Amino acid sequence: MSEPLDGIASVLERTGEYRVLRRLGAFAGCGEAPDEPTFIGLILDTETTGIDHARDEVIELGIIKFEYGASGRVYRVLEIFNQLHQPRGPIPPEITRLTGITDADVAGHRIDDAAVQALAADAAVVIAHNASFDRQMCETRWPIFAEKNWACSCHQVPWRQEGHEGLKLGYLLVDYGYFHNGHRAIDDCHALLALLAAPLRLSGRLALACLLETARKPTVRIWATGSPIETKDVLKARSYRWSGRRRCWYIDVAEDQFDIECGFLSREIFRGEIRDLPADRITARDRFSLRTNPEA
Structure with missing residues (x-):
């Protein structure tokens, strides 16, 4: 946002009568060198032809590979992966309405399985905002995901206790004053990374730290x-x-x-x-x- 528009937004917010949503920008990292043990994480999202892992297919896979510390601090983005895939049959109309992905968009595209394998090889954890869905869709096609630790940012972060009414990615972003292009895999990954790197509203703890703490407990x-x-x-x-x-x-x-x-x-x-x-x-x-x- 340009400086004049930033100023207008700030004036509106100070009145107490308006809330201004800003478009989510690219994650810049914390800007500091790690002073703690670090690990590799993946934030992953899929767009699919449906919800049946045995029958439906992934038509878009988005992954952000990032470095994080034992404290839950996110240091930097290492790699961004986003590919489309042409399924065996036409994309259902309801999926196109939801995601905007058409048959023409995916025609001739195939997700590079070897690239996915290499990307995930050294990851300590895979994070998705609905892990019970994304994990089952992914490990059906890419067996490496069956060997990984997974965490669910939707259900393993105490969002409600931290003052949020909704658990959907878009709702959480709005509570932080942002919006994004939802229902596309890599856009949702960027949104989730921003949320996990931020302090929670009431406790001030890093969202990623809370998520990892819960995920580690049997x-x-x-x-x-x-x-x-x-x-x-x-x-x-x-x-x-x-x-x-x-x-x-x-x-x-x-x-x-x-x-x-x-x-x-x-x-x-x-x-x-x-x-x-x-x-x-x-x-x-x-x-x-x-x-x-x-x-x-």
């Missing part, structure tokens, strides 16, 4: 196998979810909440001692993967 998936059908509303009220494949209710809890949850099941659901309760330990290496998808 969780336990508890299966309420054999729970009486009349207890389903009690389980739903406690945030248990139904697995159609395994035909039972389950919940993911932090490791230190395992005994508490077992106590709840014993008292409220099974009304007696529980033996050999099925449970799976899940880490960032498996979280959001097809391997841990309860419906896969």
